Amino acid sequence: MRNYVLKRLGLAVVTLLVILLALFLMLELMPGSPFNDEKITQAQRAVLDAKYGLDQPVFNRFVHYIKAMLSGDFGVSYVIQKNMPISAMLEARLPVSIQIGFQAVLLGTAIGLLLGIVAALKHNSFADSLTTFISVIGVSFPSYVFALALSYFLGWKLKWFPLLYSSAAPFVSTVLPTIALSMFTIATVARFTRSEMIEVLSSEYIRLSESKGVGSARLIIVHALRNALIPIITVLAPLVVALMIGSLVIEQIFAIPGIGSLLVTAIQINDYNVIIAVSFLYSIMFIAIMLAVDILYGVIDPRIRLAKGEKHG
Amino acid sequence: KQGSGTTPASTESPSAPTASAAPEESPAAAKVLNLGKDVELASMDSAIATDGLSFEVIAATTEGLYTIDENRVPQLALAEKVDLSEDGLRYTFTLRDAKWSNGTPVTAKDFEFAWKRLVNPETASEYSFIAGVAGLKNADAIIAGEKSFDELGVKAVDDKTLTVELECPIPFFNSVIAFPSFFPVNEAFLKEKGTEYALTPEALLANGPFKLKTWEVGGTTFYLEKNNDYYDAGSVKLDGLNYKIIKDTQQSVLAYENGDIDYVALSGEQIASYQQSPEYHSVLTGFLWYLSPNQKVPGLENINLRKAISLAYDKTAVVDEILKDGSIVADFVVPQFLATGPDGKDYRETAGSYPSNNKEEALKYWEKAKAELGIDAIELELLFEDTESATLVSQFIQSEIETALPGVTFTLKSQPKKNRVELMYNGEYEVGLTRWGPDYNDPMTYLAMWTTDNPNNFGKWSEKAYDELADRVSRGDLASKPEERWEALKQLEAKVLEQAVIFPVYQKGNAILIKPEVTGVNLGSIGGSISYKLADKQ
Amino acid sequence: MGNPVQSFTGGDFELAGNSERAQMDHTYTSQSYGRDAFLRFKANKGAVFGLVIIIIISFFAAFGPMMNEHTYKSINIKHKSLPPRIEGLENFFIFNGVANGVNAYEQKGLTDVYYIFGTDTLGRDLWTRTWEGTRISLYIAVIAVAVDMIIGMCYGLVSGYFGRSVDNVMQRFIEILSGIPNLVIVTLLIVVLKPGFVTVTLALMITGWIGMSRVARAQILKLKEQEFVLASRTLGAGHFRIIFKDILPNIFGQIIIMSMFSVPSAIFTEAFLAFIGLGIPQPMASLGSLISESFKSMTIYPYMIVAPVFVLALLMLSFNLLADGLRDALDPKMKES
Amino acid sequence: MSETVLSIRNLSISFQTASGMVNAIRGVDLELRKGETVAIVGESGSGKSVTVKAIMRILSSNGQINAGSILFHYEEKGKRVTQDLLKLSQKEMRSQINGRRIAMVFQDPMTSLNPTMTIGNQIMESMIIHLKKSRAEAHERALELLHLVGICDPEKRMKCYPHQLSGGMRQRVVIAIMLACDPEVLICDEPTTALDVTIQAKILELIKTIQAKTGISVIYITHDLGVVAKVADYVTVMYAGKMIERGTVEEIFYDPRHPYTWGLLSSMPDMGSPNEKLYTIPGSPPNLLHPITGDAFAPRNVHALNIDFKLEPPMFKVTDTHYAATWLLHENAPKIEMSETLKARMDHVAKEAESEWGEKQSYELLI
Amino acid sequence: MGRETILRVADLKQHFKVSKHYTVKAVNGVSFDIHEGETYGLVGESGSGKSTIGRTIIRLYEPTAGVITFRGADISGTLREKEQTLLRTKMQMIFQDPMASLNPRKKVIDIIAQGLDIHKLYRTKQERQEKVERILEKVGLSREHANRYPHQFSGGQRQRIGIARALIMEPGLIIADEAISALDVSIQAQVVNLLKSIQEETNTAFLFISHDLSMVKYISDRIGVLHLGYLVETGTTEVIFERPVHPYTKSLLSAIPHANPLKEKTRVTLSYDYADSGIDYARGTEQALSATHSVLATEEDFSLWTGK
Ligand SMILES: Nc1ncnc2c1ncn2[C@@H]1O[C@H](COP(=O)(O)OP(=O)(O)OP(=O)(O)O)[C@@H](O)[C@H]1O
Ligand SMILES: Nc1ncnc2c1ncn2[C@@H]1O[C@H](COP(=O)(O)OP(=O)(O)OP(=O)(O)O)[C@@H](O)[C@H]1O
Numbered sequence A: 001m002r003n004y005v006l007k008r009l010g011l012a013v014v015t016l017l018v019i020l021l022a023l024f025l026m027l028e029l030m031p032g033s034p035f036n037d038e039k040i041t042q043a044q045r046a047v048l049d050a051k052y053g054l055d056q057p058v059f060n061r062f063v064h065y066i067k068a069m070l071s072g073d074f075g076v077s078y079v080i081q082k083n084m085p086i087s088a089m090l091e092a093r094l095p096v097s098i099q100i101g102f103q104a105v106l107l108g109t110a111i112g113l114l115l116g117i118v119a120a121l122k123h124n125s126f127a128d129s130l131t132t133f134i135s136v137i138g139v140s141f142p143s144y145v146f147a148l149a150l151s152y153f154l155g156w157k158l159k160w161f162p163l164l165y166s167s168a169a170p171f172v173s174t175v176l177p178t179i180a181l182s183m184f185t186i187a188t189v190a191r192f193t194r195s196e197m198i199e200v201l202s203s204e205y206i207r208l209s210e211s212k213g214v215g216s217a218r219l220i221i222v223h224a225l226r227n228a229l230i231p232i233i234t235v236l237a238p239l240v241v242a243l244m245i246g247s248l249v250i251e252q253i254f255a256i257p258g259i260g261s262l263l264v265t266a267i268q269i270n271d272y273n274v275i276i277a278v279s280f281l282y283s284i285m286f287i288a289i290m291l292a293v294d295i296l297y298g299v300i301d302p303r304i305r306l307a308k309g310e311k312h313g
Numbered sequence B: 001k002q003g004s005g006t007t008p009a010s011t012e013s014p015s016a017p018t019a020s021a022a023p024e025e026s027p028a029a030a031k032v033l034n035l036g037k038d039v040e041l042a043s044m045d046s047a048i049a050t051d052g053l054s055f056e057v058i059a060a061t062t063e064g065l066y067t068i069d070e071n072r073v074p075q076l077a078l079a080e081k082v083d084l085s086e087d088g089l090r091y092t093f094t095l096r097d098a099k100w101s102n103g104t105p106v107t108a109k110d111f112e113f114a115w116k117r118l119v120n121p122e123t124a125s126e127y128s129f130i131a132g133v134a135g136l137k138n139a140d141a142i143i144a145g146e147k148s149f150d151e152l153g154v155k156a157v158d159d160k161t162l163t164v165e166l167e168c169p170i171p172f173f174n175s176v177i178a179f180p181s182f183f184p185v186n187e188a189f190l191k192e193k194g195t196e197y198a199l200t201p202e203a204l205l206a207n208g209p210f211k212l213k214t215w216e217v218g219g220t221t222f223y224l225e226k227n228n229d230y231y232d233a234g235s236v237k238l239d240g241l242n243y244k245i246i247k248d249t250q251q252s253v254l255a256y257e258n259g260d261i262d263y264v265a266l267s268g269e270q271i272a273s274y275q276q277s278p279e280y281h282s283v284l285t286g287f288l289w290y291l292s293p294n295q296k297v298p299g300l301e302n303i304n305l306r307k308a309i310s311l312a313y314d315k316t317a318v319v320d321e322i323l324k325d326g327s328i329v330a331d332f333v334v335p336q337f338l339a340t341g342p343d344g345k346d347y348r349e350t351a352g353s354y355p356s357n358n359k360e361e362a363l364k365y366w367e368k369a370k371a372e373l374g375i376d377a378i379e380l381e382l383l384f385e386d387t388e389s390a391t392l393v394s395q396f397i398q399s400e401i402e403t404a405l406p407g408v409t410f411t412l413k414s415q416p417k418k419n420r421v422e423l424m425y426n427g428e429y430e431v432g433l434t435r436w437g438p439d440y441n442d443p444m445t446y447l448a449m450w451t452t453d454n455p456n457n458f459g460k461w462s463e464k465a466y467d468e469l470a471d472r473v474s475r476g477d478l479a480s481k482p483e484e485r486w487e488a489l490k491q492l493e494a495k496v497l498e499q500a501v502i503f504p505v506y507q508k509g510n511a512i513l514i515k516p517e518v519t520g521v522n523l524g525s526i527g528g529s530i531s532y533k534l535a536d537k538q
Numbered sequence C: 001m002g003n004p005v006q007s008f009t010g011g012d013f014e015l016a017g018n019s020e021r022a023q024m025d026h027t028y029t030s031q032s033y034g035r036d037a038f039l040r041f042k043a044n045k046g047a048v049f050g051l052v053i054i055i056i057i058s059f060f061a062a063f064g065p066m067m068n069e070h071t072y073k074s075i076n077i078k079h080k081s082l083p084p085r086i087e088g089l090e091n092f093f094i095f096n097g098v099a100n101g102v103n104a105y106e107q108k109g110l111t112d113v114y115y116i117f118g119t120d121t122l123g124r125d126l127w128t129r130t131w132e133g134t135r136i137s138l139y140i141a142v143i144a145v146a147v148d149m150i151i152g153m154c155y156g157l158v159s160g161y162f163g164r165s166v167d168n169v170m171q172r173f174i175e176i177l178s179g180i181p182n183l184v185i186v187t188l189l190i191v192v193l194k195p196g197f198v199t200v201t202l203a204l205m206i207t208g209w210i211g212m213s214r215v216a217r218a219q220i221l222k223l224k225e226q227e228f229v230l231a232s233r234t235l236g237a238g239h240f241r242i243i244f245k246d247i248l249p250n251i252f253g254q255i256i257i258m259s260m261f262s263v264p265s266a267i268f269t270e271a272f273l274a275f276i277g278l279g280i281p282q283p284m285a286s287l288g289s290l291i292s293e294s295f296k297s298m299t300i301y302p303y304m305i306v307a308p309v310f311v312l313a314l315l316m317l318s319f320n321l322l323a324d325g326l327r328d329a330l331d332p333k334m335k336e337s
Numbered sequence D: 001m002s003e004t005v006l007s008i009r010n011l012s013i014s015f016q017t018a019s020g021m022v023n024a025i026r027g028v029d030l031e032l033r034k035g036e037t038v039a040i041v042g043e044s045g046s047g048k049s050v051t052v053k054a055i056m057r058i059l060s061s062n063g064q065i066n067a068g069s070i071l072f073h074y075e076e077k078g079k080r081v082t083q084d085l086l087k088l089s090q091k092e093m094r095s096q097i098n099g100r101r102i103a104m105v106f107q108d109p110m111t112s113l114n115p116t117m118t119i120g121n122q123i124m125e126s127m128i129i130h131l132k133k134s135r136a137e138a139h140e141r142a143l144e145l146l147h148l149v150g151i152c153d154p155e156k157r158m159k160c161y162p163h164q165l166s167g168g169m170r171q172r173v174v175i176a177i178m179l180a181c182d183p184e185v186l187i188c189d190e191p192t193t194a195l196d197v198t199i200q201a202k203i204l205e206l207i208k209t210i211q212a213k214t215g216i217s218v219i220y221i222t223h224d225l226g227v228v229a230k231v232a233d234y235v236t237v238m239y240a241g242k243m244i245e246r247g248t249v250e251e252i253f254y255d256p257r258h259p260y261t262w263g264l265l266s267s268m269p270d271m272g273s274p275n276e277k278l279y280t281i282p283g284s285p286p287n288l289l290h291p292i293t294g295d296a297f298a299p300r301n302v303h304a305l306n307i308d309f310k311l312e313p314p315m316f317k318v319t320d321t322h323y324a325a326t327w328l329l330h331e332n333a334p335k336i337e338m339s340e341t342l343k344a345r346m347d348h349v350a351k352e353a354e355s356e357w358g359e360k361q362s363y364e365l366l367i
Numbered sequence E: 001m002g003r004e005t006i007l008r009v010a011d012l013k014q015h016f017k018v019s020k021h022y023t024v025k026a027v028n029g030v031s032f033d034i035h036e037g038e039t040y041g042l043v044g045e046s047g048s049g050k051s052t053i054g055r056t057i058i059r060l061y062e063p064t065a066g067v068i069t070f071r072g073a074d075i076s077g078t079l080r081e082k083e084q085t086l087l088r089t090k091m092q093m094i095f096q097d098p099m100a101s102l103n104p105r106k107k108v109i110d111i112i113a114q115g116l117d118i119h120k121l122y123r124t125k126q127e128r129q130e131k132v133e134r135i136l137e138k139v140g141l142s143r144e145h146a147n148r149y150p151h152q153f154s155g156g157q158r159q160r161i162g163i164a165r166a167l168i169m170e171p172g173l174i175i176a177d178e179a180i181s182a183l184d185v186s187i188q189a190q191v192v193n194l195l196k197s198i199q200e201e202t203n204t205a206f207l208f209i210s211h212d213l214s215m216v217k218y219i220s221d222r223i224g225v226l227h228l229g230y231l232v233e234t235g236t237t238e239v240i241f242e243r244p245v246h247p248y249t250k251s252l253l254s255a256i257p258h259a260n261p262l263k264e265k266t267r268v269t270l271s272y273d274y275a276d277s278g279i280d281y282a283r284g285t286e287q288a289l290s291a292t293h294s295v296l297a298t299e300e301d302f303s304l305w306t307g308k
């Protein structure tokens, strides 16, 4: 097990390096530079490029970046918060994104599981159709429509929740964004849970548990759910990464100082260091969560515990 | 309520107790203005900042030699007295007694340091060009790397006296140096903070009405509290300014209605629903939005085609039906309220007026163009940036032109702003919807753009006579003959419009809502930013 | 239990002479696969409903824009921001031209003007734009499904089938691809491409298939050790044949279902691309860009977002129902449980 | 004869499928007495599993019980109670009957254990639920059970997951689970089909020992006649959802009356000499989707009478314990005997038995 | 026996590397051969490596060591075109689960003709159909079954389809891995009869893998007894059943249930536990009792068991 994790970590380092290199090459190809305001003269642009080392060949910059990165220096922002060290920016924004993402994952998974289970139990019933309906709606409406509708009704009309994020009330002020973000997760989880539970519920060991006289609540939670979990966490994993890194629109609507808006803004205005750092962070999270999921597979299903085995999906 | 100005001044103004208030737990008694903004505070370093909000906040915490009042007139601020030499090339400023928020006095050295820092290549200021605009001696050469930044024509004679030398007389010098790039910087403090300087409230000094109290990295709020060390602290009535960054406009309007913020900028369709409200204000800015035809594109070199296009769309509908934010129809190049002539009148009052929208005329020009070009249809691409208003305006213009000029088709190309600028900069476009904001209060801030070598002459229109006249106006013989210069400027503008070098569309207005209990805000004007110095909240 | 009292006819107790008859079977009626599938499909109410809705929506997508004199780009700024109004329904409570308590038509003095879905902020007919948008979105849906099917499915199948180091390399590649934010890659496309269908297709091709490849991989992992696959191998079938001819038909239903899930995200990706200038160029609008466009004034003109959102949701619902139905219909041994 | 524990009367079950109603069980009667073993044999699809699943009330959701009753006789607080299991609610069934009084060992040891739960927990679960035992007590008992079913080192095995055990071990664990609450009836649905002979033999012996010890009644489902011979007291033969013959194990093996039973016995390989072809029953079982007139076996029956195609045969009595549903037993029917080869083999088998068992064994069974 | 050898397996080893530290030694040096037209039965407990041997022979697995010779060609190394074709046409396999081994989405005709398709063994569609129909009739199905799907058949019929798929290649050797285990008694008989008649007709050899000893006894000419990946005993059916030597064989035979209730009630099975028996297969060598009968044992064990 430890060897396995170490091996995966080793691979992850290589993967991350490749990603970084790819990013550098891509940014090189990207149009414009961080400093192409109408007002800037060519000469001044050259001065700026020289100051930030943008006049160097890509490869030198890459090597330089890696070196700096190893000492915790991710460079400074060129545009968004001029000259601000990226590490400070991430440090400030990441916890917020993670908190809201985590809440959304939790909420989405809980409700999604609930809906999926009910639908599977009442297969081909009204509750089942309702779940299908909800999960289709959940994926076909963009989250910002939910977000604004929630703000409008729950925040503005009913005044139940604050409209804007406030670091002084980190829970109450994140209720609305959490709900808006979790819709897609609810939909996806509900759908997968449903189909997976239908399969599990028709399996022999569930029959056996029934014939042992296990009550329905225990039957579902202890026996069925755990066996249905593998495909569910498989689809959940990328969603978790996406949620943790935050969403541009949701962050904009609720004035959340998160990572998601940072990346999009940075890409639009060529704030290279921010792009690289956030992408890098994203990749790390992605790889880490994938690794976590692989390990989780073994925890959930002891058959996969040898860690060498194939994972689902 | 059109135009720049202030909200109604407070009638009685007993200055409130100045308990400093933190943003979140502001006691009811404290007068804190909550402001909704849609961009982050990018920089508090006056040499580094480039955007409106940064300049606004820098101006709220720091003062320079001049400030621009609500009538767009530069007023002495930190400078107590100014002497101008006969030849108009040497200014001597005497400073008033003022203190930084750490207690050290503001001296002439701080100005010298700041100005030299602005042009110092190590600073890599994106706004260094403004030193050249201000005509500071050697500025252009320093920026071009030909001279050392030490040779800039500014010198602190003693703590209270600052002398400035110019290359040539600059009629609008006073208003240029009111710009935040020319604000003082305390050298000792900056050296002490090193790379940290201006990144946190602790690494920042204030000498203006407010000082930065909290500014979380990446936070969506930051808070300015009243600066009791400000020399004019007595007239500051607010206890603080609480900025909230809300990027989604619908949400910020909801927040405004909820009472979370006292000030919000409107956009898009929201404007229509608040236009009748007493809380609605609109402020005309100096931004001119115009279409730039690229002369290098086959067809567009034809003046008749250009004229046809420039007359073919209804600008009134653009400002009244689409923007509705107080923007005005622009049939001109030099915006309204930008510059006042030697006669004390606004440039536009005496400058010529030009045809706006005339579809029949347009069609005639198009017929001529067709004959000259030997074509009967042309397809052009309209490049614009991906903001809501630019998108709507472009779609509207496309539709107008296509209906007015049968045979002309426009395809639309939307790009993020940076890309749009880059493409136009490189001449990789056909027709582009772009804008220009003034750097100083003089028509040349616009008219200089269509000289042959100007990098912002995206369309690459070029005429020798124009270049020569422009040169005389800015640096040549006309620079010291105000009336003649003024007439020459009008000629330049007339040329641009007659040649249809650009197709102006509108001069941008900003629509905002301010709570009725808020008074005394200087909503800013062309060339100066919003000022809260005299604001009050009942 | 005694013998029942019953009268028998004479021949009842004679041997029926079964001994020579070859009684192999007559128990399984032979029915063609296609017919069988069709019957199963027909019996599935949801699927039929889905199909009907899709046909109706496609009909409107094809002919809706021709049903009035407006085009998707004809701007009538005088008619801007009108709520839905249908002739004959003026006095009802919907489609009567009233929004937020005011009748925008009366306000503008437009007595005999009708817009079924209302107009947008430039005065374009939303009916026409919605159906034009539906057309584009249907195309996007087709592309998304095609990308899923062609790239995602093949990638997943190959990766899962060969396993071991092939799989390892292919999965790491996916990791790298997913590690680089999509937006960075897509922004790069701006450099090389003109906006339009091709660009959208390419953008979707870059990462749109990853989810599907995971599904396909998981499915093939389940199936590749099945005995019928081994049987093919013992007959000397090549890998290609095994993957695409033996295994694929068996997981196709699953794949159809999954690909339906990627349709909405493709539609919104397109809207986003349109926003940054890579999608279908304005003033043409897909459902996705109509939604994001009307989102900007959702609190003021909520009706503008209703039509595209409704059409999209209905379309998605139908696609999903149809896919479920198809999966069941295509499975000749569909189990009931 | 000892008292009846379970009696099924006229049970009829059908399943809703995409292609129509499948009448899987068409009137089944079954009687189980205390301490005895009944084996149900029959071809695949004849309805064996469905019948016992109905007893456990774990039919799949598309199944419905059309008619019949399943009467269960048991002692509750010293009183004898008779309960129709079909009338109990799902909840009552789970809390009172399933696992506690009637337990079932499933067909496939590979799939009938929860792969994500240790076997210890799976064994202890029902004791904690039904007998309200503490974890420690349950643990103690589970160890005992594992020992009883012959798993060595039970302490360690308790912590194992099903996939860490071999098929035989898993099947024993299933048996241990089922024995946990000392049920009165144990149903074994093909408990050894998936296992190899050595392990099969061990498991069969295990069940017998337990039965001898605790006196439980067992229903045994299999199509392996060798297994039947080993474990059963009574045998019921099913065909196409009906009971077609039942009797004591000796009656069925030495004196079968239904042509289907003849066919079944004839197809056993060790009855033929190696060079001959095995006997096979021609054709295949009827599709229960379609209504069946007359005797369901008639189309495959070489001895079919004309009436077989018209009228369903009733159960004819052969002896007090032996009944068969074939018109051949009707007084009007021609005298048809089992085939010569089968008869010869029966004799051979009987002799074999005789030689081993000595004179006192019941000759009268052999006609 | 003067018949020619069709398959020779010499010292076959098959080890599965599950992880760095764990290798499953499924087959450990097994040698036997099969003659033309003969049925060789492979028996042994679950997990003893029967399927692994079958699958290695037909090259679903790469053998770890050992040589497999089929019709004189070495098929244990990297296969060249010629050997590949020989192996894939002349050696066929019948699988355990009749449903799982037939592709549910394919028509019977396509399932059966798959081998023909792969090796392009027909010229016209007509010819292909004829071949399939001929083989269908041979396995006791009718022509009209060709256009159905596997789920429309009963278990026994499905297994016939599996057999038809193998037979159409006119193989010299068929590996039947538990080919009848999933079927019930009466169907088993049908399939076994079929296999026997095919063998008579075509002189095909069978490797018959099963744990149902009574069937193996009935069908096989010779039997190999496998335990823990070792071939512990091999000999003619008669010898194995009448005069078994190895204690495992004995225990196996004693466990066979007989359809004779009176006899069954008293029969006791001999138990055999490798761990307790003190036998070490790895040390054993093949000891021949006769030309056809040999047992894996050390010298001491051998003399102990045989009394020699
Ligand atoms: N859920 C179901 N839906 C439809 N038909 C079913 C269902 N369960 C069982 N059947 C049908 O009921 C009949 C009897 O099935 P059952 O499982 O009882 O057979 P069995 O005698 O146990 O066979 P086997 O020996 O193969 O286990 C079969 O024809 C089967 O197709
Ligand atoms: N691909 C594989 N990877 C790892 N181990 C394997 C693999 N295939 C088989 N084994 C192991 O090899 C051993 C022999 O398995 P095999 O399937 O050959 O047994 P068998 O005699 O056919 O058993 P059964 O009667 O259950 O079919 C078992 O321990 C099994 O777990």
Ligand SMILES: [Mg+2]
Binding pocket: D048, D049, D050, D107, D189
């Ligand atoms: Mg069964």
Ligand SMILES: [Mg+2]
Binding pocket: E050, E051, E052, E178
């Ligand atoms: Mg096997």
